[in-house]
Amino acid sequence: MVIGIMAIEMVGGVYCPLSPRDPDQRLHALVQQNRSRIVLTHWLTVNRFGNKIVTCRNEAMLDCEAESSDMITQRISNVPITPSHISYVIFTSGSTGIPKAVQVRQKNFLQCMYALTCVDSILKNDTIVQMARCSFDIHVQEIMGSLIIGASLIMLHPSEKAGNKRVVQYLRSICSGGEPFPIKLLSSLNNMNFSNVIVSNLYGPAETTMDSTFHLFDITKNIDIISIGCLLPNYTCYIFDEHFRSVPINQEGELYIGGAGVFAGYLHRDDLTSKALIHIDSDIYYRTGDIVRVDANGALHYRGRKDQQVKIRGQRIELGEIEKCILNTSVSACIVIKWGEDHLVAYVQGSDVTENQLRDHCQSHLPPHMVPSMFIILDKLPLNANGKVDR
Numbered sequence: 227m228v229i230g231i232m233a234i235e236m237v238g239g240v241y242c243p244l245s246p247r248d249p250d251q252r253l254h255a256l257v258q259q260n261r262s263r264i265v266l267t268h269w270l271t272v273n274r275f276g277n278k279i280v281t282c283r284n285e286a287m288l289d290c291e292a293e294s295s296d297m298i299t300q301r302i303s304n305v306p307i308t309p310s311h312i313s314y315v316i317f318t319s320g321s322t323g324i325p326k327a328v329q330v331r332q333k334n335f336l337q338c339m340y341a342l343t344c345v346d347s348i349l350k351n352d353t354i355v356q357m358a359r360c361s362f363d364i365h366v367q368e369i370m371g372s373l374i375i376g377a378s379l380i381m382l383h384p385s386e387k388a389g390n391k392r393v394v395q396y397l398r399s400i401c402s403g404g405e406p407f408p409i410k411l412l413s414s415l416n417n418m419n420f421s422n423v424i425v426s427n428l429y430g431p432a433e434t435t436m437d438s439t440f441h442l443f444d445i446t447k448n449i450d451i452i453s454i455g456c457l458l459p460n461y462t463c464y465i466f467d468e469h470f471r472s473v474p475i476n477q478e479g480e481l482y483i484g485g486a487g488v489f490a491g492y493l494h495r496d497d498l499t500s501k502a503l504i505h506i507d508s509d510i511y512y513r514t515g516d517i518v519r520v521d522a523n524g525a526l527h528y529r530g531r532k533d534q535q536v537k538i539r540g541q542r543i544e545l546g547e548i549e550k551c552i553l554n555t556s557v558s559a560c561i562v563i564k565w566g567e568d569h570l571v572a573y574v575q576g577s578d579v580t581e582n583q584l585r586d587h588c589q590s591h592l593p594p595h596m597v598p599s600m601f602i603i604l605d606k607l608p609l610n611a612n613g614k615v616d617r
Contacts, residue, residue, distance in 0.1 A: 227360075228369055228381070230266045235370065238305040241314040242327070243360035246271050248593045260315060260327050260493055309333035315493055316363045316432050319543050319596070321534070323550030327493035328363075328432045337486035338435040339371045341458035345440050347426055352398055353378040361593065362540065363432045364403060399424035403437065404540030406528055407452040412445045421446050429454035429528065431542075433502065433512045434461070435487035439526055453525040454518070461485035463526075464506060465518060473519075478529050481518045484511040536564040541595045548572070548598065551591050555579055559607050561615050562598060572598040575607045 234241045242260055244253055246268075253274055257265060265275055313332045320326040342348045354372040356379060358365040372379045400415070400423055407427045415425065425445050430438035441455025457463055465479040466472060473479035488510050491499035503510050517529040534545045545562045548570065552560045557576035565571045574584065581601040588597045610616040 227268075228373075228379070231366075231370055232373065234266070235313065236305070238307050238311065240312045241366075243314075243316065243365070245359065245361045245593060246274070247359075247361070249590050250274055251591055252593065256317060256325065259325070307332060309336070310490075312490060314363075314366055316366075317361075318432050319535075319541075319547050320498075321544040321546035322498075323547050325547070326495065326498060329490040329493050330363075330432075330435050331490050334435040334487050334489060335366070335371070336374075337460055338437060338458070339367070339374060341460055341486065342367075342371075342437065342440075343375060344459045345426075345442075346424075347399065347401060347428070347437075347440060348372065348375065348377060349398075350376040353380060355380045355382060355397070357382060362404065363436050367436050397423050399426060401426050401428050403428035403430070405537050409449065409452070412449065415445050427452055427454060429526075430483075430487070431512070431514055431516075433489045433514075434483045434485075435489065438463075438483050438487060441525065451527070453521070453527045455525055457485075457526075458487075461487060462509070462511075464511065465520060475522055476519055478517050478519045480532055481514045481516045481526070482506070482511040483514060484509050488512050536570075538564070538568055538570065538595050543570075543596055545570075548588070548592065548596055551588060552584060554591075555584060555587050557584075559615065561607060561617055563617060565599070569599040570596070571600045571602065573602050573604060573607060575604055577603075577605070579603065 231241055242262065244256060244265070248256075254276070257275070267275065309332050311332050312329050313335045315327045315329050317325045317327055339348070343350075348354065348367075348371065352372075354368055354377050356365065356368045356372075358368055369379065397420070400420060402411070402425070415421075415423075425443060427441040427443070428437045428439070430436055437458060438461050439455045439457055441453050443449060443452065462484045464472065464482045464484075466482060467477075467479045482504070484506065488503070489512070491503065502512055504513060505511075515532050515535060517532055518526050519529060520526055536543050536545060545564075548562045549560045549572075552562070552572060552574060555576075556578045557574040559575035561573045563571055563573070572584070581603065584601045585597065608616045
């Protein structure tokens with residue numbers, strides 16, 4: 227995987243990870259959506275793609291003859307790559323029922339990595355433990371970012387745990403992101419002998435290149451609230467109310483992020499890009515949809531979403547994508563909600579379908595984290611006073 231990622235970048239290609247956990251139908255749909263010329267596979271995954279998709283085994287890149295290495299090096303050095311070239315594309319859930327392909331430029335990625343080094347989140351002499359799945363954009367930082375700045379990289383086997391003694395002895399800092407930092411995690415880190423390790427809470431949507439804010443804190447102190455901190459260097463932000471007016475301190479509003487990490491747009495979806503990116507004083511900002519407040523010390527506090535987007539174990543999910551998938555069956559109406567911390571529940575209106583049929587349909591079209599835990603079939607979904615489905 228590491229060789230594949232670096233090879234794609236070195237020859238001027240665009241890296242777009244596909245998760246082997248996704249069903250075959252979704253993998254084929256994503257390949258068609260991003261119009262990939264070739265899919266780089268592992269010997270365990272090559273059979274997931276049919277004859278209509280050109281594949282190349284990752285191991286084949288190791289079969290180059292030694293005497294041709296100088297020629298290969300010369301060819302790679304002549305590949306023109308500019309800061310505006312796309313470095314990678316990462317898929318995120320889409321409310322329209324179709325995943326969105328976030329395009330991140332070379333300069334976005336490099337500036338984000340530079341910002342992280344400025345706040346000592348990652349340093350040249352660090353040893354990075356690679357933990358994130360390829361469906362998380364943070365894996366690009368863990369793998370490609372670590373090697374670019376000269377850090378060492380530990381690739382954990384899926385069966386290994388990051389808390390074992392063999393790994394802990396190398397750690398200088400721990401970074402948490404993807405979801406609000408749970409207070410109960412502090413005691414767990416102390417019990418794992420991480421009291422002398424720097425812990426930081428990072429925040430940032432894929433559209434602003436992995437991380438946009440950071441907050442360093444001491445896990446040995448009593449902490450009631452953990453903020454998402456302050457902006458990384460080269461990032462800017464505004465917090466606006468529903469009337470596009472700046473909100474005062476400690477008042478909630480929607481977060482708009484600008485600066486070095488703002489992405490190039492959604493691949494082949496100019497309509498969605500125009501809604502997500504806005505111009506403020508001749509600069510481009512991404513409207514996150516996240517509701518935040520800023521305290522008197524300038525720290526940002528995450529307060530929730532302005533829409534139906536949720537997070538399940540760090541994965542960003544548009545409930546509308548699941549609902550549209552279910553509506554492709556015989557049901558006439560559907561509502562999906564988040565239940566507890568890690569579960570999704572689908573309420574469907576229909577009489578000619580069973581829970582098993584709905585589950586099988588979702589499992590064949592959606593990634594595992596987007597398949598509802600429960601399907602509740604009703605004769606009719608409840609409506610509110612306006613005649614709309616009452617969530």
